[in-house]
Amino acid sequence: MIPKNLLVELFVEELPPKALKKLGDEFARLLAAGLKAQGLATDASVVTPFASPRRLAAHVTAVAPQAADKAVSQKLMPVSVGLTAAGEATPALLKKLASVGADASAVATLKRQMDGKAEALFLDSMVTGATLIEGLQKALDEALAKLPIPKVMQYQLADGWTSVNFVRPAHGLVALHGDTVVPVTALGLTAGRATHGHRFEATTDPIELRDADRYAAPLAEQGAVIASFDARRAEIARQLQAAAARQGLTPIDDAALLDEVTALVERPNVLVCKFEQEFLAVPQECLILTMKANQKYFPLLDAAGKLTNQFLIVSNIRPVDPSRVIEGNERVVRPRLADAKFFFDQDRKKSLESRVAGLGKVVYHGKLGTQGERTERVRVIAKAIGAQLGGAELAALADRAALLAKTDLVTDMVGEFPELQGTMGGYYARHGGEPEAVAIAIEDHYRPRFAGDALPRNDAGLAVALADKLETLVGLFGIGQLPTGDKDPFALRRHALGVIRMLVERDLPLRLDDLVATAARAMGPLLTDAAAPAQLLDFVYDRLAGSLREQGYSAQEVDAVLSLRPARLADVSARLAAVRAFAALPEAASLAAANKRVGNILKKVDGTVAARVDAALLHEPAEAALNDALALATPRADAAFERGDYAASLQALAALRTPVDAFFDGVMVNADDAALRANRLGLLATLHAAMNRVADLSKLAT
Template identity: 60%
Template sequence: MSNAVRNLLVELLVEEMPPKSLWKLGNSFATELFGQLKAQGLLEETSRATAYASPRRLGVHITDVRSGTPERVEKKKLMPSSIAFNPDSSWSQALRKRLAKDEIGEIDIERGNFSLVRSVDGTTEYVYLEGTNGGEPLRELLNLCLIVVIRNLPIPKAMTYQLADGWTDETFVRPAHALVALHGTDIVPIKALGLTAGRATRGHRFEVNDKAVELRNADSYEHQLETEGAVIASFVKRRDAIIRQLKAATAEEGLNMIEDEALLDEVTALVERPNVLVGTFDRTFLDVPQECLILTMKANQKYFPLLDENGRLSHKFLIVSNIRPPDAGEIITGNERVLRSRLADAKFFFDQDRKKTLASRVEGLRRVVYHHKLGTQAERVERIWAVAQAIGLQLGGNELAAQAGEAAMLCKADLLTDMVGEFPELQGIMGRYYAKHDGLSDDVADAIEDHYKPRFAGDELPRNLTGISVALADKLETLVGMFGIAQIPTGDKDPFALRRHALGVIRILIEQEVPLPLDTLLREAENVFNRRINDTSETLNRFIYERLRHYFSIESFDEQALESSKRVSVEPADRIFSPQQIDAVLALRPQMLHDVKKRLYAVRAFAALPEAESLAATNKRVGNILKKADVSINAEVDAALLQAPAEQDLYHALSRIAPEAEKTFRDGDYSTSLQILAGLRGPVDGFFDHVMVNTEDESLRHNRLALLAQLQQAMNRVADISRLA
């Protein structure tokens, strides 16, 4: 069968799709159809896919697609003839079962689709199944593939709609109106979603009045849509066009645009022929906090706010329109009018909110449920207040404790304001503005905003000790409380963002070098629940150390966070630690997280020493010996029982080196401590070469076990060195 190889185009024309899902839907449609066709043997090695996605269409262009699969003769070895046939030459039950697995019955053999052939292999006669596979045309396989792709698309919420016959229902992301399938110049007559494929698509809904565009061939799709249909079909090209226009307009105005990749993707998914315009609003609105105005413009209207050279919001903004009329004045005026009412609402909320102090709102939190097992937001605030005061006391004494307590008591009060009710994303931010308006100190006001930080990977950390105290208290209260009522993340499900809270605790303790032990912090947080929850210590500890492992792993280490930390200065190569090095440090569960990084650097430097491999292996051997010991080991060594010269050498070396290593360890010089311990390699190797630990003499055995226990204790102060083996 001769198979022509041509380029293929498939497009689904639908009603406007959800903009936040379009990029994912477009990519999935293209990659899945490409993969399905490849699996069917319809593609060449040179085949490539190009995805198209606009508000009203999902499409893919695939090069070098065969018009059908080639026929091929297949021969499959089944079983020995003696098992395949009964004495009367009829099929045995074993043969029927084997053929049933391949969905082949006697009718297929009778029709000649397949045949059973006997052939000798060595000394045994076997039965082989011979048949012709392939030869399926593109139209059949493409139809099957498209149905599978449609069924598997990552549709966030499907819509069920009725077809034109008034009886049949279909389910898709949005109602589909046309299907295009072209193999070169030929229509592939496939069917899907109640549609039969043709060559006609439709252009821009407004620019060309939804005019039909008759596609000449698969390769003319993109060009014809742009020239005849006023549509840039490629999501990537449309996005690039928007970026170019945004930059040109920004430069012309002498202002700076706020970069927002998510907003850019969403706007790209809303337009088919982008046209960037400049709008303005009344400068009096600039008295409202710029975060409110920016969020209003971006979230509600999908505008791009512009900043001046000082980073302050200007009264100009950029509109990405979907049409290009000769005179854009009416479009600009209409958008300005809509924005004006939005900004007026924001100004009204801001003015109304400032009529009440934050302190006067705290009592209202008693009417807001936090969690039915953990009480109201007021009860939660009281717990955060207690933990924040305890942390503040340890970090800065009574004055810091008082400030932390004041900020903690007010940190959730802005949840009851009109502005946060309208824009939940502004919680904390508005609290800071209202605290400043109430005359509170900068430290307290900043802490009210900062206690939510870090909100996401790479986000800023609290800017002062008051903020650190409240941020830690807030996150610890959430972690302990949720773990205490068994609301533990499973798989991808983490409704209370506990992974983010744990990472926030880790980042604050490490990157801001907070000298507080983790176990003490968790105990403080658990105490404020007054036995209202179950014990969480072991489960929560394990969870936090798993996040810590993730934080330091090669794949997920947050370089941006490191660069933002003013107290840490390391080269890019220093940011990478091997899994074994991370495992060695975290095996000891160090409670002072701020020096875990120093331990990792020390372990990495130690691992590069020529003595490291031998000492790690020996350390592992020592651990195994001590685990198998059938007696409790006394760490005191009796020097008088040291008979062999090798064990005497190890004892004297350990007596000399261990105190020196311990001193540098206590001084926080972990690298030097491990380098000093590297000097034990010779005596350790000599001990295991010439000394039998498990001797029959009980007193000698116990003494040698004690010597090994001392060795293990000395070696594993910085990390569990055996994990490097």
């Protein structure tokens, strides 16, 4: 049985563009996985997905016409149930054999094997391999059932009675194994070799496919369709760059838009269009957004990154004279740009400050009040942060920016385009004569919005952004709205990571616990859960730990540093580097083990052990030597710690290895004499405190 290549295609009505790429990839993956599971394809088989607006297809190499027969061993029942004391088959065994297609003659061939603690009977047999028709039918049914369809559509077949559920109505099914049709069925269709090309520009319809390997080429030549999603995307990108280069411009870089347009066209044709220069008076973010979101156009930028009045469209047809297509798209975009200009002009008739009162009518959260009330809380937090970062002047700028930061929510432009909140606030602040620092802070106060996003550009922006995220975190934790599992409707994980990034990457001299406490005070009586601040701190440190592990730090290193809960997150990277350097020292393993031992000893003591030593009670030479070594090493370690040289601080402790080892070899900590015992515990508490300022070194012990 010679393997041949397999092609399966579903021809459907226009598929949802945002889901097309995933649908195409999953259809091919699931189909191939089903074939492999039945032994019809192997891991060496190459799977190629195809997806266009009206088709999902998969090409799988080296698919066998029938799977190889397979030896199987089937457990029947325990020996005690299947055989009598004389070794004869019981009625239960005979009934079981009949159910699997065997008779009493098979009793003699049964094997006895231990199954857990009891001996069981097993039947060895050969299972005939699945034929391609059977296997492909099963694989196709399973693939269609498991497709990640965003919204299922129900439609009737031609008989007028039968209903089918699928993403869109299907009108054709192709299944070719080499040049042979595999007569499988799906969605009320029976497979053949005919497919269809472009609605308007195909030169042949239907297109008869000769074999599984002649698919993309006939569709392109006779059907005017680029069947491969990736090939079509690359062609659109090439045409966009070429058309822009002819104008001396650059198309906007937007991978999501490129994906969506790729899912909308079968025969891409990029054309250059224009709009009136007067619209460029509107902020370019507004124009770019309306062209991308509403029209799926690609705005063109000049060398300085500024928007021009030219844009690119991706047409699905290639007329000899494209002027009508260009004129139509220019006509369609004009009202959209006019709306944006109208919103911008109307919004500028009112100052941002005059809109503050309107925030009192916008509900923020049922338990946390309005955006107006929230603004007052953010102001309190932002002022406190501003005062810490830059004194009264920065506090005043942060307060002003916090007062105006949310006012663009009640403008017409943001009402139409919520994605522009913050951005429009900056434009309107400048128009109203606000200081540039305030305008920038308003623009930036949502940053960072996502992983990799830029941080606020100035200190006022940092103060307001921190305040905004902290108010959200403390407020929602305070009313019990914590993330659960993969559900995080208020994006609190993203807010926490934003706080972490600002504190760490800008090396801010702010304590996390102080920031949370400031936000908690600003919430006032709305903070109904007194445990919320502590829960929030746990949550932030958990997010920080995950982020650090993703950056390549080991779980041991992260645990050693974060178990001490360093309040200044900007120090964490330096502490981690110091721990890594310390771990490479020859003394590290011994000291880490000793530190763990000391910690365990101190945990077993009732009450708190004071880190205090009476030199007169140091009777053993080893305990006196350890005390002397601590007296020398601790000041050096502490001095390095205070100046932020954490590596030097830990390295100063390396001198303690020998006296620590000698202490545990020669000194009985739990002496009968209570005074001696208390003094030795005090010495260990002193050692423990000295060793664990930078990190909990016991976490490095293996």
